[in-house]
Amino acid sequence: MKKKITIKTIAKELGVSTSTVSKALKDSHEISTETKEKIQAYANHYNYKPNHLALQLRNQKTKVIGVILPKIVHHFFSTVITGIEEGANEKGYHIMVCFSNESYKKEVETLKVLSNGSVDGLIVSIAKETLENKNFKHIKDLVTEEIPLVLFDRVVDEILCDKVVVDDVGAGYKATKHLLENGRKKIALITTPNHVNVGALRRQGYEKALIENYIKTDKSLIVEIDEKQDIKKQIEKVFEQDIDGVFAVNEIYAANSMRIAKERGFNVPEDMSIIGFTDGLISEYSSPSITTIAQHGFTMGKQAVELLIERIKKESEVYSPKKIVISSDLKLRESTKPSS
Amino acid sequence: MKKKITIKTIAKELGVSTSTVSKALKDSHEISTETKEKIQAYANHYNYKPNHLALQLRNQKTKVIGVILPKIVHHFFSTVITGIEEGANEKGYHIMVCFSNESYKKEVETLKVLSNGSVDGLIVSIAKETLENKNFKHIKDLVTEEIPLVLFDRVVDEILCDKVVVDDVGAGYKATKHLLENGRKKIALITTPNHVNVGALRRQGYEKALIENYIKTDKSLIVEIDEKQDIKKQIEKVFEQDIDGVFAVNEIYAANSMRIAKERGFNVPEDMSIIGFTDGLISEYSSPSITTIAQHGFTMGKQAVELLIERIKKESEVYSPKKIVISSDLKLRESTKPSS
DNA sequence: TTTCAACACGAAACCGTTTTCGTAGGTTTT
């Protein structure tokens, strides 16, 4: 990289002090018009740009927000990140994005690096492995160090910080109720293991809807997907039973269910209703297209970053953690309709 | 944020100088074992972490790579970013991600901010609007300032910097040839306007394959999608002609084509073959699943970041820009098969 | 006893910028 021009260079070249240059560049009244013009002309001509690092060190703030996600090749997370970026930009912040790849170890390492002053605050969605082993010390440490932190989607209650979540219970309830209203009775639930809290919460909603309709939850209709194994095979098992509806807690599970249903000769939506989660491209372009619960990822991202910046700004005040719940919507498509 | 513990604090508390502390923390032989142990114990106990900003200022490098993408809710770009992140991490770098949202103005602004010393180098894929208005001054300025820069996918020849691209002509050729080998004669091309260079190149491949098979390119079979309008409607027009194959230059166009074909009573792949681009989830979960050209986005990202870091490391040397071409593969699925 | 090296540590400069506090010189007030 070419050596950048600094205030010192300008000062030396023009035979003034660095303080004069600094003041002249911000049009201070302390400096005579003549000197100011001379300095500004010089700076302009040589394309002077203040060095960010120096400013950050002096101001003790970076105007950067760290974002740690489990993964990005995923419609929901990439939507959230778009929201975060837009919200950050609006307030003059930039984002530094890292991925935990669902790994506990990488999450710990990333957090350690980013909390060394590189960022003014963090937005995190917890890795599955971390949720599984329930080791949250690295995250709680951030709270202890009073580093502004917002958790989203994959949150855990015992960490005392701001949070932004989807109304997962409500969403699970809505989805299941929709199937029930379609006249479905034997509804399979394709979900995550229970340590993934969003899965657990959606399951609660599912069970709540069933209970309200006097249907006993049948454990054999619930599949907890182990993503280390073949997803399709695991879902196929539940199709050996007599089912007429599927509620899948994400797009991939829903798309797989759809494929299996068709392979097994089901007519979707005539003899089988399928509902998914995350209103992504798969659901939209599948055929038949899949009814889903839209999570409003963009809104979540934006809310998360706004909450964070608010916290950054009034860092000194005592505060009680806020929790924002984003409601989700049923997005009707072709994969569900009343049973004939 | 809680006031962080610094070398100064430690020095004062332990009655030594900052230089001693600094050396002790890096286990220098200049310091006695006794003193080192004392200092290290103290630092450990109070969870001392060196301030990144200070180091960056002193070393004149940030170990951060700026990444500017047109968008992220897009399988190809999110895959690339995964590759970039992994490659960067392996070399001790982090990434700062920004989006141009395909807008020229935002691209200019973002570039300006990031080139102020916040990053050691940049990886950029150019926004559509910029490609359209052909105004590349902001990017050329980076080259002039000798800021390490790698362009990928959406590149332009007149900018003299390192580049990583897909073999788009070859890919277009491969895709079209595959359809021809399937016995298709009237192949529609669903592409972007010509200013999007990847679209133009894939079209070249398409035309090359047709010429080789003595087929005259029929302009009425080529649709240049204007993304500001309804995509599906634009594709539907070409279906009014007598076609038996579709080559779409991305997943969305392919998925739309598939939908239209089915709506119009075509049997895919029996009476109509469809091939797409970008081996994403839509193609995988569509039914029938869509044959595509896989772009190896992960590899591209990784190569791009490796190229960039190489450039960053030997910044002083004269160098001639490199161009890495990633070859693409045909991924056979259900949407293509020999016509019966 | 003198000389010299090794050891263990400190002083100070440096990275680029901002900001407080002087201060020299001229002008106005009394």
Next chain:
DNA sequence: AAAACCTACGAAAACGGTTTCGTGTTGAAA
């Protein structure tokens, strides 16, 4: 003519760390 006040600028500290170059104290070699 002395006192007071501007005006226009500079010196220096500060942000947090690294690193070069001393330097005082030992102990050993000459």
